[in-house]
Amino acid sequence: CRCFWCCACRFSPLALISINKGIVFVIQSQSNSFHSKRAEDLKRDILKQAADLGKELPTVLLIHQIDRHEGAWTILPLMTDFSVTYGRNSSWIFFCEEDTRIQVIKLVETLRRFDKSKEWFLGKALYDEESTIIHHYAFAENPSVFKFPDFAAGWALSIPLVNKLAKKLKSEPLKSDFTIDLKHEIALYIWQKGEGPHLTPVPEFCTDDVNSYKVDHCATTFSNFLPLCGEPVNKEDVFVAVKTCRKFHGDRIPVVKQTWEREAALIEYYSDYADISIPTIDLGIPNTDRGHCGKTFAILERFLNHTSPRTPWLVVVDDDTLISIFRLRKLLSCYDPNEPVFLGERYGYGLGTGGYSYITGGGGMVFSRAAVQKLLASKCRCYSMDAPDDMVLGMCFSGLGIPITHSPLFHQARPMDYPKDYLSHQIPVSFHKHWNIDPVKVYFTWLAPNTEESSNGKKVGYNREDL
Numbered sequence: 001c002r003c004f005w006c007c008a009c010r011f012s013p014l015a016l017i018s019i020n021k022g023i024v025f026v027i028q029s030q031s032n033s034f035h036s037k038r039a040e041d042l043k044r045d046i047l048k049q050a051a052d053l054g055k056e057l058p059t060v061l062l063i064h065q066i067d068r069h070e071g072a073w074t075i076l077p078l079m080t081d082f083s084v085t086y087g088r089n090s091s092w093i094f095f096c097e098e099d100t101r102i103q104v105i106k107l108v109e110t111l112r113r114f115d116k117s118k119e120w121f122l123g124k125a126l127y128d129e130e131s132t133i134i135h136h137y138a139f140a141e142n143p144s145v146f147k148f149p150d151f152a153a154g155w156a157l158s159i160p161l162v163n164k165l166a167k168k169l170k171s172e173p174l175k176s177d178f179t180i181d182l183k184h185e186i187a188l189y190i191w192q193k194g195e196g197p198h199l200t201p202v203p204e205f206c207t208d209d210v211n212s213y214k215v216d217h218c219a220t221t222f223s224n225f226l227p228l229c230g231e232p233v234n235k236e237d238v239f240v241a242v243k244t245c246r247k248f249h250g251d252r253i254p255v256v257k258q259t260w261e262r263e264a265a266l267i268e269y270y271s272d273y274a275d276i277s278i279p280t281i282d283l284g285i286p287n288t289d290r291g292h293c294g295k296t297f298a299i300l301e302r303f304l305n306h307t308s309p310r311t312p313w314l315v316v317v318d319d320d321t322l323i324s325i326f327r328l329r330k331l332l333s334c335y336d337p338n339e340p341v342f343l344g345e346r347y348g349y350g351l352g353t354g355g356y357s358y359i360t361g362g363g364g365m366v367f368s369r370a371a372v373q374k375l376l377a378s379k380c381r382c383y384s385m386d387a388p389d390d391m392v393l394g395m396c397f398s399g400l401g402i403p404i405t406h407s408p409l410f411h412q413a414r415p416m417d418y419p420k421d422y423l424s425h426q427i428p429v430s431f432h433k434h435w436n437i438d439p440v441k442v443y444f445t446w447l448a449p450n451t452e453e454s455s456n457g458k459k460v461g462y463n464r465e466d467l
Contacts, residue, residue: 022091023111024082028073028151029062029098032341032405034229034334036064038098049104059086070398071351073406074179075186076169083166086159091116093162096154099223101210106219110204111156119161121190123149125201126183126419134181134413138188147198148187150422153205154220157190161197165190174352207425224425226409232329235265237337239311241299244280244319245287246273252319252434253278259443263325266311270299285385293392294385296361300372312337314367322439323364323430324447331409331429332366340371342397346406349391357403358394362432363410365390374400415446 025046029039043060050057063072071077075095082093092111096102114120128135128143139146149155157165179185190196206218215221244253253269261267271280272287283298296316303314313332317323335341343366344359351357359365380396382389397404409429411418414437428446 022116023058023108024086024090024093025058025060025102026066026093026095027060027062027098028075028095029064030073030405031064031403033336033339034227035098035405036062039064042096042098042100042102046102046104049102053105059090064403070354070356071179071348073346073357074182074348074351076165076174076189077352079162079165079169083159083163087163087166091159092156093159094154094156095151096220097151097222100152100154101221101223102154103219106204107154110202110219114158114200116158117160118158119164119197120156120158121149121161121187121197121199122157122202122205123155123199124153124205124207125199126150126422128419130416132413132417134417135184138184146187146191147201148184149199150205150207151183152222152425153207155205156202161190164196168192177350179348179351207421209425222425224427226327226330226427227334228330229334231333232326233313233332235263235325235329237311238264238266238313238315238325238329238332239303239307240264240267240325241303241314241316242267242269242319242321243292243295243299243316244269244271246271246275247287248319249273249275249278249280255322255434255439255443256319258440260323260325260447263449266307269319270295288386290386291384291388291392293382293387293389296389296393297382300367300376303367304369304372304376309369312369314369314372315364316361316367317364317430318362318432320434320439321362321364321430321432322443322447324428324449326449327409327427327429327447328364328366331407335368335405337368338370339368340374340397340400340402341366341368341405342371342393342402343367343405343407343410345408345410345412346404347390347394347412349394356394356398358391358397359404360412361388361390362412364430365393371397371402374402415442 027039027042029036039062046060047057066072066078125147127147131137131140131143187199191198204217204219206215206220207222208214209224210221269278269280270283272282274280274282283295285295285298299316342359345363346357347360348357349355375396378400380399382392394404409426411428411431414431414433415423431442
């Protein structure tokens, strides 16, 4: 039956009870105005579907509204509250992203296949084809054996599993370490080295586009368009700062010039040596082998004081970052540069014990001019010249009460470091590192704009090799 509401089975009493009593929906939302609106739109859609059935509305929570705690987005710290609040009168916690599309009745029918009195961890399964640095080379002998959920398709925990996790967290608080790939780390925590459940793959949890011919059976789909909110920002609205040093002038900078430099109207290269052939600018900051905090703060100062105040956006990248400025300009059309925006791929440090989130630098860090102004007006600075710049920035913005904004389209690693199925529903903005790859080939395979994409902004079918 293709029509969403025309089947008698859609209105079965069991289904109605399951919607309003069984499932708590949790949208993995963000506080930035663009993202919070998208999450609110999804919440309204879920509630409308339930209301059309004429029954009590389900609980729909937005992560950024649940808890002001910095680490709420990492989900696990919320398990105790979920257990206390919903542990007696609900059956499932269903998580999804703001761009996940849900057919509520199909979701109810799907979850009804599973015994709600047992511990279930359900989702669309991802796996590593080879061990990867972003997962600390876990399961190196056979990485494909460990499955973790694609958040875009939605994922579910049965209440008995939520209660178990809450009990474990009470006796063993989360360790104060890094959060890098949340979906993998949650699966590891639930698995508990074999003592907990593996992820159970659910074919009805899908990441195909809602208009795809493949989605008849799907309870969830995913909007895999690059966000575009009006016209892309102008080329002259984006200032690009490339961090480099003398030893990489000869191998990394030529890659930038062969690939994405032509997409940038305003670009400067910052080094420890002035090379007029590139040209580079010597900021007077010696190169360091570890972090580059001193150099990055000097770049921020230069942007604020030596560029046109009419340039609203700053992008800071490494000399081995591969980025699509063309796509970034589309993405930035959705953000208000008058707000303090700090955008990129989000990591976390010590979030179980009051740490902070940060934008990992390799995938590119995007700042609105308003964010740079607020940061430099504060007294927050590097504790040493070679401190990790991305982490210091995260700590500073956290102290200022300015949340960072996550986009999964930025990537700290290479395409080969991510599951193919995960990248299949993305239009990436960046990748990072030249290790054991042809970076020019990676750029033209994954990031270069083409005619079809330029015309309609839709995902296109590249011939993507194993890069």
